[in-house]
Amino acid sequence: MTPFSYLRAQSLQDAIAALAAEPGSRVIAGGTNLVDLMKYDVEAPRRLVDITRLPLHGVIPTDAGGLRIGALTPNSDLAYHPQAARDYPLLASAILAGASAQLRNAATTGGNLLQRTRCPYFYDVATACNKRAPGSGCSARTGINRNAAILGASEACVATHPSDMCVALAALEAIVHVEGPNGARALPIADLHRLPGDAPERDVTLDRGEIITAVELPSPRFGRHHSYLKLRDRLSYAFALVSVAAALEIAGGRVVTARLALGGVAHKPWRIREAEALLEGAAPSRAAFAEAADRLLQGAVGLGGNDFKIPLARRAIIRALTQAADGAPQSQSRKVIN
Amino acid sequence: MDQNDRRPGAELVPVTLVVNGETRRLEIEPAVTLLDLLRERLHLTGTKKGCDQGQCGACTVLVDGRRVNACLQLAVMRDGCDVVTIEGLGTPDDLHPMQAAFVARDAFQCGYCTPGQICSAVALVAEGQARTPDEIRELMSGNLCRCGAYSNIAAAIGDVMAGAAGAKEAAE
Structure with a gap:
């Protein structure tokens, strides 16, 4: 690990000022991703700004009937929070599909949003990677690309976003609250993560010095018809090859509202409004689900090692929508896929 | 470092x-x-x-x-x-119930992962989220055992959970 100095922030303004004052500063909270990356010298901040003592904890009901989740809320506390688990079971399920109990205890809500890709070339400092070392090239494009993106990738980068939680947050249309040198602002989660384009070193749209303070969920609508289906190389404790967050409102035998997001396939949770719109007004059926899947996967391309993800994703979308429509969400402990 | x-x-x-x-x-x-x-x-x-x-x-x-x-x-x-x-958690003369259960179930081979397994298992019981064998396995998935003692590890944890549940019923 490259030596660094340590600052324990006493206030949010303290932390924001520290980030602005020293460009080599990084925020640390749970540390489950950043400490790992620092051990590999993928990240080498000159200073760490520890925000864990700031009052950004807690899950609080909002006036709009939703929930405001403090950025420092551990993933496990959120997944097992009684109101969150009852009203947003899709989110709780996605969180429990990710990592391990130990990591979920340490990892925070804000940190989960900002975790970095697990592309093996990003982690291997001996190889070219435009995300780690801009301009050095992309080793994954022609290398081992089993985990690489099939949607929204660029010549410069084919990395995927590794989060499960963010896929559910995308489907639930969460709002991300941030605060920085220019004050506080809120943005839809769809606008937080970005596609790699020609600047893959930038995972998110945040400005320097901005800190995520909370994630807000709109009032709950998908308590009955939802499923988070995650497919990976082993039964547990592995990143998704493909994951699907599916949420439906059904009334009178018709889909009223549909929300559909994919994980493991792109640089950000992948959501296309037109795919959801195809379902709305239709009766739940395999044909309708397949049509939505094809729209969501429109433009998907493989790189060789990840070609299998395209048909896998199509089938996973249909399966997750079927589970959601049936009110039979995928269990995250009993791994049989019904 | x-x-x-x-x-x-x-x-x-x-x-x-x-x-x-x-x-x-x-x-x-x-x-x-x-x-x-x-x-x-x-x-x-x-x-x-x-x-x-x-x-x-x-x-x-x-x-x-x-x-x-x-x-x-x-x-x-x-x-x-x-x-x-x-x-x-315990000493050789005064084992924690989880340590005793691991011994009774022979829940290890080389033993290198065992301290982590036991600390994790103690927390799992305290968390109270696991009820079924599937849930024990899922919530222990952050502890790898390259000797593959998983079935005995899960059984040891199940024993402690059953004991804790029995003790709780007796107290009520």
């Missing part, structure tokens, strides 16, 4: 931890992980270094009662916390 590799002129930060009930005051570099502090400074070598990247669970300890990977915790960030390691 092990503390023995201390670099000349490196910043030292004071940190106070309560480890297995004993208050420990140290000065450390910010880069020292909780795992290295426990093993190299406090010589509590029951906590194992396996992958050192949060993938194997051999370093699992309880911080303020919650199980975490000590290899991914910067010790300076845990200033003021309560830490329990395998050495704090």
Whole structure:
């Protein structure tokens, strides 16, 4: 690990000022991703700004009937929070599909949003990677690309976003609250993560010095018809090859509202409004689900090692929508896929 | 980084931890992980270094009662916390019920992952989220055992959970 100095922030303004004052500063909270990356010298901040003592904890009901989740809320506390688990079971399920109990205890809500890709070339400092070392090239494009993106990738980068939680947050249309040198602002989660384009070193749209303070969920609508289906190389404790967050409102035998997001396939949770719109007004059926899947996967391309993800994703979308429509969400402990 | 590799002129930060009930005051570099502090400074070598990247669970300890990977915790960030390691759970003459269950079920072979397995399992029971064998396995998935003692590990945890449930019923 490259030596660094340590600052324990006493206030949010303290932390924001520290980030602005020293460009080599990084925020640390749970540390489950950043400490790992620092051990590999993928990240080498000159200073760490520890925000864990700031009052950004807690899950609080909002006036709009939703929930405001403090950025420092551990993933496990959120997944097992009684109101969150009852009203947003899709989110709780996605969180429990990710990592391990130990990591979920340490990892925070804000940190989960900002975790970095697990592309093996990003982690291997001996190889070219435009995300780690801009301009050095992309080793994954022609290398081992089993985990690489099939949607929204660029010549410069084919990395995927590794989060499960963010896929559910995308489907639930969460709002991300941030605060920085220019004050506080809120943005839809769809606008937080970005596609790699020609600047893959930038995972998110945040400005320097901005800190995520909370994630807000709109009032709950998908308590009955939802499923988070995650497919990976082993039964547990592995990143998704493909994951699907599916949420439906059904009334009178018709889909009223549909929300559909994919994980493991792109640089950000992948959501296309037109795919959801195809379902709305239709009766739940395999044909309708397949049509939505094809729209969501429109433009998907493989790189060789990840070609299998395209048909896998199509089938996973249909399966997750079927589970959601049936009110039979995928269990995250009993791994049989019904 | 092990503390023995201390670099000349490196910043030292004071940190106070309560480890297995004993208050420990140290000065450390910010880069020292909780795992290295426990093993190299406090010589509590029951906590194992396996992958050192949060993938194997051999370093699992309880911080303020919650199980975490000590290899991914910067010790300076845990200033003021309560830490329990395998050495704090029981002794050879007075085993923790989970340790006794692991012995009774022969829930290990080489034993390297065992301290982490036991700390993790103790937390799993305290969390109260696992009820079925599938749930025990899922919530223990952060602890790898390359000898493959999983079935006996899950059985040992099930024994302790059944015992705890029985004790609770008896008390009610």
